[in-house]
Amino acid sequence: MRDAIPLDSDADDLPDRAAPALAVVDTQGVVAGWSPGAERLFGYPPRAAIGRPLDRLFGADAGTDTGAAIRAVLDGRETTALLRHRDGGRVEVRLRAYPWVDGEGRARRLVVATPPRPPPEAGRATEAGRATEDAVFAQCRLPVMVFDSALRAVRASAGARRELGRSEEEMAGLLVTDILPSPICRDVEDSMRRVLRTGETEQFRVRGRVRPAAPEGVWSITVSPLRDPGGRARHLEVSAIDVTEQHLARERLTLLNDVSTRIGTTLDVMRTAQEMADLVAGRLADFVTVDLLDSLFRGIEPRPSPTGSVTLRRAAQQSVLSGLPEALYRPGDLDDYPPSTPPARCLATGEASLHRTIDPAIRAWARVDAVRARMLRTFGVHSVMVIPLRARAVTLGVALLFRHLREEPFTEDDLMLAEEIGARAAVAVDNARRYTLERETALGLQRSLLPRRIATQEAAEVAHRYLPARTRAGLGGDWYDVIPLSGARVALVVGDVVGHGLRASATMGRLRTAVRTLADVDLPPGELLTQLDDLVTHVASAEETPATRSADLDVPTDLIATCLYVVHDPVSRRCTAAAAGHPPPAVVTPAGTVDFAGIRPGPPLGLGGLPFETCEWDMPPGGLLALFTDGLVQGTRHDLGSGLARLRRYLERPADSLEAICDDLFRTLLPTRPQDDAALLLARTRAFDGDHVATWDLPPDPAAVADARAEVAALLEAWHLEDTAFTAELVVSELVTNAIRYGQPPVQLRLIRGGTLICEVYDSSGTAPHLRRARTFDEGGRGLLLVAQFARRWGTRHRVDGKTIWAEVELPGGAA
Structure with missing residues (x-):
């Protein structure tokens, strides 16, 4: 146990070693320190007293008066009580408690027990007791001050004199507004007036300087009433504990937590970098820039950072000043860093660095970069940190942190915090880069596998749309196709592969090729889907791995797909269709009535075991067929049933062209960032008359x-x-x-x-x-x-x- 003042009988700083009985108690009333004087007065050695509640030690269970007296003392009131001696007897003492702090900065109470005030003939002993109490208060290293009911200073401890830079005589009679600078003095004064009025102790925190030359800090202030024997609050005790380090540690921990939860939410490289700049500006730095390798924006795999002069692309920047006046470039612009400058060395070595603007490295940088040197002088930048954004053994870029409004320079603790932020942000940036690269690859693959142009045919006028998903899961496997058949007929196809990513896109391409091959054989729709299902089942069996098997379906999930196959004959004016787990097409008559074809869908492709039924219906000339995937009508805000109802309402509206219908449906039915791919194929049917x-x-x-x-x-x-x-x-x-x-x-x-x-x-x-x-x-x-x-x-x-x-x-x- 390490106390603020050692409770040792050989301590030289106690005015009277024999008279006072001192005990240190924590905020729960448990004894944490015990002096030799307390052992002599009550008979308990330190090992028997330390660790026990104060009320139990002195016999509060023997009568309620003792417990009430101890609680009054811990509340800051002076009182007299009969306390139990170790031998069972009773000792009458006068008790008073003072705020205290141990060597580890924890709040404590110093309880002083002295015999009651003697009669007039014992004046010498009374003066000695008062002298002891005054000495204890005067030497208290915790900043404590006593004010009267007019809020004027009466006493000041050694800790208060040290922090305020004034003697007790200089502060005597001054108001708190004359002692403390603004705005701290206003908060303390308001609290003192409330405590005088209510008699209740208040505790709060203030941030600022206790004197002009002192550094800014955070203080925990306690304002307690000091009562007279009648119980009235005649004086106030104001104590303060410097909690700046604890506050900064909490702020750093909060910032790191925000970095973990708020960076990398969109899987977009530029947005991820901007999220880092937004979090750091104002909380750690006054101005922040984030520059990344240009290859990240061109889809090229980043390589270990080069040496010499480097060119980076500005990804994000943020400032505490409105309008970012410190910025030399805009996001997206290229920024050159000459060789041997701190950013160039950081990119080459992957090591962070902390600089004052008077350092040789910054001076040398300013000599070769006049524009940046002018910015440093204009805004009075005095401290700079250069942080690498390093992930998976590759430095992806550099973040620069500047301070000019905040007077305190960056510290080594700030550098460690910034390095941790940079490491976490770099992982988020790399994840976004990898996602963007994979998505662009999948999108390119899917676009190459989808029909680039619709084949010429006379059976129908067609229009189509495709919108990929905007989620972390990646692209899906939706596709559509228009296949001319013999006899002037046309096959309309839409499908959807279960799953997302490159494998789903590749599976979609294989299925589309298989459908075209089977369509060339002129199989009926039901037979075509049966053959396609057998093909998918065989491929799934050949490529089955534990990683592609679903625990629920017991089949490879990325080789399951839905498909709708519709054949329109302009001569007979009939449509023939079959579906494998896919929504039916919408049929719009020339009069504008909308209905969904009564197709009984079979199981999705890849499950096997059930036949696919064929459905036929007459299609009048000028009628409209709408084939779509579930991404158009089903989402997080509505189910399939309500989505089909919405589609029906929108198809009932008149439109100038098929292209206009496609645009209207995608604009009204899909959210800004769809969670699933959506494909739409519209066909306005034609009919051949007797002249053809x-x-x-x-x-x-x-x-x-x-x-x-x-x-x-x-x-x-x-x-x-x-x-x-x-x-x-x-x-x-x-x-x-x-x-x-x-x-x-x-x-x-x-x-x-x-x-x-x-x-x-x-x-x-x-x-x-x-x-x-x-x-x-x-x-x-x-x-x-x-x-x-x-x-x-x-x-x-x-x-x-x-x-x-x-x-x-x-x-x-x-x-x-």
Whole structure:
């Protein structure tokens, strides 16, 4: 136990070693120090007294008067009490307590016990007791002052005289406003008046200088009433404890906590740097700049810092002055630091440094950087810290901290604090950089995998939008596609891969390629999704790892996707669709009524086990199909049901164009920072009338081939397509001959005039022809070879009741 004044009988600073009985108690009333005089007076040795509550030690349980007397003393009142001796007897003493502080700065009470005031004939002993009390108070190292009811100084301890720089005689009779500078004096004076009025002790903190030449500090002030024997507050005791270090430590801890919670909230490099500057300015420095390597902003992996002159890009800056008058550059500008300057050395070594502006390093910097030297002189900068922003063994940039308004220079403790802030901010900056790089990579990959332009087709007018998510999880795997099919049909596709990031984007690209491949085979929507589901299941089994397996689904989560596949036929004016765990499309009639297609969605792709049902409906010319992913209609503020209802209301509104509808839907349905990707595909359907389609039923007779050629020639002449007649007749002749010879009746021929001339021959056989090279003496096998040579493309489309062989013939000069 180390006390403010040793309670040793050999202490030279006690005026009378034998008379006073001294005890030190903490704020809970527990004995923390015990003098030899107390042992002589009460019989308790230090080992029996220290650690015990004062009231229990002196027998407060034997009567309530003793406990009340001790509580009164600890409250600052002088009293007389009968205290228990160790031998069981009672000792009458006069008690008084004084504020105290031990060697570790903890608040204590010094309790002085003396015999009661003697009768007049014992005047000499009374004078000795008073002299002892005066000596104890005068030598108290804690700043304590006593004021009368007029708020004029009466006494001042040694600690008060030392802190205020005045003697007790100089302060006697002065008001507190004459002793303490403003604004401290006003707070103390207001508290003194309240304590005189209420009689209640007050404790508060003030910040400032106790005298003009003293450094600024933080003080814990206690104002207590001193009562006369009648219980009235006649005097005031004002004590102060310097808690500057504790206050600064608490401020540093609070600042570090704010750095941990408020830096790195957006995963944006510039914003993260600005968050650091905003926190440091005003709390640690007067002006802050944060400069980062230029490579961080160009998507290049940072390398160990070079030596010599360096060029950094200003990422953030902040000042306690309005308008940032100290700033030489704006965020985004490049700032050059000559070699051997503190920032250049900091970037090369990764070590922080603390400077006064009179240091040789700052003077040398000022000589080679006249603009910065002028700023230092203009604003009176007197202290500078250079802090590296270092993360994962690479210095990403440098932060400069200046002081000019605050008179105190930076200290070594400030440097350690700034280094910790810089280290935490650097990790946040690096995380933001890595996130930005990964997001840009994923976005670039996704854009390269999404259709750059929509293929030309006549079945529908289309418009599309895609908006990536703005979250830490990264981009999702939403996609859309428009695939021209045979017979002037078109396939509309939207899908959504579960998960985010590069792997989701790569999975999206694989699925889109697979859908296009299966669409070229002309599979019905339900069959196409079945084949796609099998493909995803096989890929997932081949690539399965513990890291990609979901504990809930027991499948690789980044190979699960939803998909909606819709085929529109402008000739039959029908739509055929199937869905794998995806929301149905919205169908808008030309009259403006909106409904959602009654598709029964199957399970998402990758789960397997259930079939996909196909849904069909008639689509009038000029109708609108809206295909979308759940990111457009589902969010944190509304569920899927309410999102679909909102989409229905907005689709009912008239619009000038599909592009305007897309813009309106994204502007009204999506938040500023969407939590999930959103894809939208709109298609206004078209229909081919009788002037664009011709159909013939042919008998299964080889002689019908000539009739078919004649009918086609006459129709092409009516369509003003005589230049295409020779090629069309050749293609029709070969296809009809193949159907009659190798197929089964009925046989049907159909011509469709669109962007190309489409020739289709149907028969009820399920056998598909294959292109092969005929040998020299073969009588057949050259028909399809001729069709492949003269047609732009050809293929086979299977149906439940047969097959259709089709070929597209180019129209000269854009005759369509």
